[in-house]
Amino acid sequence: EIVLTQSPVTLSLSPGERATLSCRASQSVSTYLAWYQQKPGQAPRLLIYNASNRATGIPARFSGSGSGTDFTLTISSLEPEDFAVYYCQLRSNWPSITFGQGTRLEIK
Amino acid sequence: QVQLLESGPGLVKPSESLSLTCTVSGDSMTTPSYYWGWIRQSPGRGLEWIGSISFRGTTYYNPSLKSRVTISFDTSKNQFSLGLTSVTATDTAVYFCARPGGSLGDYWGRGTLVTVSS
Numbered sequence: 001e002i003v004l005t006q007s008p009v010t011l012s013l014s015p016g017e018r019a020t021l022s023c024r025a026s027q028s029v030s031t032y033l034a035w036y037q038q039k040p041g042q043a044p045r046l047l048i049y050n051a052s053n054r055a056t057g058i059p060a061r062f063s064g065s066g067s068g069t070d071f072t073l074t075i076s077s078l079e080p081e082d083f084a085v086y087y088c089q090l091r092s093n094w095p096s097i098t099f100g101q102g103t104r105l106e107i108k
Numbered sequence: 109q110v111q112l113l114e115s116g117p118g119l120v121k122p123s124e125s126l127s128l129t130c131t132v133s134g135d136s137m138t139t140p141s142y143y144w145g146w147i148r149q150s151p152g153r154g155l156e157w158i159g160s161i162s163f164r165g166t167t168y169y170n171p172s173l174k175s176r177v178t179i180s181f182d183t184s185k186n187q188f189s190l191g192l193t194s195v196t197a198t199d200t201a202v203y204f205c206a207r208p209g210g211s212l213g214d215y216w217g218r219g220t221l222v223t224v225s226s
Contacts, residue, residue, distance in 0.1 A: 043216035099155035
């Protein structure tokens with residue numbers, strides 16, 4: 001079973017700053033990784049699929065990178081609406097999916 | 109626009125069965141390449157994939173839940189359903205139905221809270 005570990009657990013930043021979120025897989029998953037954003041009371045929203053492809057309608061300030069075991073979600077300049085919880089999702093055994101434990105991005 | 113809507117009881121007694129339905133609008137469940145799934149979220153377990161059903165009706169289940177889960181669909185109603193037997197308090201969660209995807213779109217319902225309690 002492949003395990004996804006996200007870091008940090010909580011990230012405190014100010015609007016306008018750059019956010020870098022990490023997701024590490026316990027073994028190589030090629031680029032079968034997605035990133036989601038979730039706000040309170042809402043379903044998760046797909047941001048990135050196949051490690052680096054932005055989903056439809058996602059602003060260009062969101063970008064994903066990585067392959068193998070190490071992946072990064074970068075938000076280039078934080079907007080107030082970006083403060084939320086972010087999850088990485090493993091898709092290498094589709095349609096089975098696995099989520100990381102999440103990173104909470106909070107306003108400093 | 110594809111929309112999914114969960115429905116079902118919000119309270120289930122321990123040892124009984126949970127039953128939820130997801131109604132899909134804006135697309136056909138039998139469109140090739142689509143998979144329709146159930147995912148739940150609780151404070152203790154985070155986001156957990158329960159299982160999926162393909163456009164052909166093939167089912168895939170989380171091994172940790174496989175013995176208690178059944179997913180089926182009714183193509184005439186464009187609905188798919190989740191059954192979970194022998195529930196306990198640890199099955200208390202928000203249950204989402206979804207059509208996970210990528211370039212073809214990724215769609216989720218709003219989620220429905222199911223509480224297991226006597």
